[in-house]
Structure formats: structure tokens, C-alpha cells
Amino acid sequence: MTEQRVAMIRGRIEARLEPAELEVIDESHLHAGHPGARDGRGHFRVRVVSAAFQGLPRLARHRLVYAAMDELMTTDIHALNIEAISPNEI
Numbered sequence: 001m002t003e004q005r006v007a008m009i010r011g012r013i014e015a016r017l018e019p020a021e022l023e024v025i026d027e028s029h030l031h032a033g034h035p036g037a038r039d040g041r042g043h044f045r046v047r048v049v050s051a052a053f054q055g056l057p058r059l060a061r062h063r064l065v066y067a068a069m070d071e072l073m074t075t076d077i078h079a080l081n082i083e084a085i086s087p088n089e090i
Helices: 002-017 058-069
Strands: 021-026 042-049 077-085
Touching: 002 021, 002 042, 002 058, 058 077
Parallel strands: 042 077
Antiparallel strands: 021 042
16 A cells, blocks of 8 residues: 555656656654554655746645645545755755
8 A cells, every 4th residue: 555655646746746856755654653643544755856846935835745635635645744846956
């Protein structure tokens, strides 16, 4: 299930944000026993480098990532740690 979730996250970000770089890490094992993870949803970290973030403040960038996740935030993802940067910030 973990690999499938990572693939779904990756696919949605690639489709919506066309990243120059993308890293998706499942950190669910670090949160075993966490009350919020009892329902089976996972904890993930994403690092997204995309021109879509150019000129946007941090909150707007995060909203773009959350919009790409859509219903995964209620079905598969409990927590999402986001690093969203534009290519000129590397």
C-alpha cells in the first residue's frame, strides 16, 4: 500500500505542477502508534521544485500542493510535510 500511495502522490503532483524535481518520502513508520495514524492513513514528506511556485508566497504554494492531493488528504494522507520551491530558488 505504501508504494501505491507514493505513486499516487507523485502522479498527482506531476500532473498538476509539472515539477522540475520531485521527491516523495513515506515517513509513516516514524509515526507508528500516533493517534492520528490509527485510521491507516500515512505521513509523507514532499519536496517539489516547480515553476508554478514562481512569485507565490509559501501558503499559496502549499495550497497548490494540497489541491493536487484532493481527496487523498481524506483517504490516504494523514500528514503532509511540504517543501515547495521555484527553480530559481535552488
